[in-house]
Amino acid sequence: MAAYESWASSPASRAVMQSNRRRDTSPELAVRRLAHARGLRYRVDVKPLPELNRRADLVFTRPKVAVFIDGCYWHGCPVHGTAAKTNADYWSAKIKRNRERDSETNERLSDAGWLVLRAWEHDDPEKIVARLIEAVRTR
Numbered sequence: 001m002a003a004y005e006s007w008a009s010s011p012a013s014r015a016v017m018q019s020n021r022r023r024d025t026s027p028e029l030a031v032r033r034l035a036h037a038r039g040l041r042y043r044v045d046v047k048p049l050p051e052l053n054r055r056a057d058l059v060f061t062r063p064k065v066a067v068f069i070d071g072c073y074w075h076g077c078p079v080h081g082t083a084a085k086t087n088a089d090y091w092s093a094k095i096k097r098n099r100e101r102d103s104e105t106n107e108r109l110s111d112a113g114w115l116v117l118r119a120w121e122h123d124d125p126e127k128i129v130a131r132l133i134e135a136v137r138t139r
Contacts, residue, residue, distance in 0.1 A: 027121040028057050028069050034129040040136060042067075048114055054105045058132075063139035064114045067132060068105075071121050074098055080122055115139060 023045040035042065035058065043059040048066040056066035072080035076095045084091035106116045115135055119128045 023055075023057070025069070025071070025121070027119075027123075027125070030125040031067075031069060031119070031128050031132075032058065034125050035132055038129060038133060040129075040132060048109055049112055052105070052108055054101075060132075060136050063136050064112075065117060065132070065135050065139060066109055066114050067117045067119070067128075068102070069119050069121060069123075069128070070102070075102060075120075077120050077122070080120070 032042075032044065040060070043061060045055050045057065046059050047054060048056050048059050048061075048064075057069045058067040059065075060067075070077070073082060074095065075081075076099050081095070102118070106118070109116050117128075117131060117135060119131075
């Protein structure tokens with residue numbers, strides 16, 4: 001194995017992957033700005049349930065609404081998701097595990113009385129916020 005002994009196919013690939021943000025991505029910021037401008041107040045990048053090691057992008061604690069804005073590549077978007085050309089076995093398994101974890105997260109939060117809203121990074125922020133307003137106000 002190479003000297004850097006990594007899941008990445010090269011040191012350059014590893015550096016690019018490590019620089020990906022966990023929070024404050026452009027799609028998240030667009031949704032947060034619109035939601036805030038429309039009077040919604042929320043918590044950012046927190047665990048909806050303390051015992052569940054999963055962080056939602058926006059959390060509305062009182063109405064129990066958790067919002068996840070999923071990246072097309074990382075969560076296997078049926079429209080924009082792509083297959084890796086290098087280290088394909090690793091990445092396809094990784095994305096499969098991400099999707100399974102997303103399903104488990106949805107189920108566990110729902111069982112605890114939370115409403116889970118998921119959006120793709122390519123979804124229109126205006127439409128996402130309209131869904132948020134409806135969900136938060138009706139709960």
